[in-house]
Amino acid sequence: MNDLKACIVQRDRTVLLECAHPGFEAAREKLARFAELVKSPSAFHTYRITPLSLWNAAALGCTAEDIAADLESIARWGLPAGLLQEIRGLVSRYGKLMLEREADGEGDALCLTAADSRLLDEAIASPALSELMLDRISPVQARISAAARGRLKQELMRYGFPVLDLAGYHEGQALRLQWQNGGEGKPFALRSYQTEAVEAFEGVTGSGGSGVLVLPCGAGKTIIGIAALERQQCECLILTSNTTSVEQWIRELTEKTTLKPDQVGQYTGERKEVKPVTVATYQILTHRRSKEGEFEHMKLFNERNWGLIIYDEVHLLPAPVFRATAEIQATRRLGLTATLVREDGCEQDVFSLIGPKRYEMPWKELEAKGWIARVECSEIRVPMDAALREKHAYAEGKEKFRLAAENPGKTAIVADLLKRHPQGGVLVIGQYLDQLQALAAAIGAPLISGRTPQRQRTALFASFRKGDTPVLVVSKVANFAVDLPDASVAIEVSGSFGSRQEEAQRLGRILRPKAGDNRAYFYTLVTENSKEEEFAVKRQMFLVEQGYEYAVHSAREVRSGT
DNA sequence: TAAGAGGGAA
């Protein structure tokens, strides 16, 4: 078997990767660059090479020949006829259409240049482009108003031809800032990959200045954002997902740079300051009094002459914010995220309107370098007792799923796992309040849910951090709370329908480097012979794509301590 | 003017 290769490459652009193969890891790393994982049963992982995954790879400088060489090096029975040609065709689409500022234009018109006239003919003839008023000036060129820049890119992406946008950016109002030296007289230093990421964002030629940086939780995305701002020296709007995160950005900006508190504003439900650097939530931008009402706060995009807009957690960016972003394509845009995967399928809009992927740091690489903890993931199959099994058998749909998820047999397993980790730092995370209440009572640990007042949360977090409270039971608050302390063990007792992001978020809770052997433990409890098994596979997919493996154990093994 | 409750939105 050693002389065979780990993958079977199929004509429909799917790739089957054999998990037990010695070449598995090397092949996985190659595939991660230009394909996405779509299924991960135990023996074979299925990847798909999509147009978008190819274009993101192309934006990173990967050529069709690089991809062909990678595929040839992992394909057991060679490549199907026509596949390479198809891949070459798709990759070359990125760059066939180029958008630039009009060479001798006085105004702010842009020029779209096509590699050949037929492509431009056909694109212009498509109905979606008709209202954008393209003005043909030569067989391969058309003028277009700068205001239509975003929509043009969106429409051409839908048409199947992503535009290489070289039209540049306006500078924005200048703002002086510098890194502030660290506390003990040490100068603040970026990690090497953080510098690489910022440089990739800026780009070597005209193509930089907008795009997305993909880095795992705990890699210091805030720092990278601030570094981009420090390089640009301009006024900046920062959009993020919740108020705690707003506060965190503001804290880091004022502590780590020479920006004074009165230069940094918070624009949220509570306070509406517009300062040279302004941090806002996505929610305030999308807030409407009624379903048909206006977005009253979108004007924030134009309240100052921003030179840079940072989109934190770009995978959560809501649709109306895309629309507003289409209008401000002359402003530099930096997207930050742990995963480009969106559950709503708007990945194409991220590419068109924020920009292509400029940098990606695989989780495993950070782990190898010791920047994040080495996590051991286990899936534990918990059986139902006879009574539950019967109830489960007769239940339907969501009722059935919930019965399995709330399997009381999980309690004893949690108790056993706690015995294995007497040093504490354990988070028990689940989805249903009833289940969590019962569990918290049984193991004698405090529960934090959405109903827990903020003051009490803060007190419990502090006690957990100090080690006085070894175990915390947390509901979905764990998905959002930025201030939730770091832990070294997470036990997931239930989760929502196949959410890959939730799983990644939960794992992220234990990634911060640990003193000593730098290890952390992630357990997911799944009821045997139920729908939960299926959902677990789906949930785990993103992390499997990142190279995490879930060792499957039976409840019996856990109970007997093996 | 601050804090808290209640309702709607995505």
Added chain:
DNA sequence: ATTAGTCCCTCTTA
């Protein structure tokens, strides 16, 4: 394919 949670606005109370 839910639940639970967040955020924003408005109104009330003190």
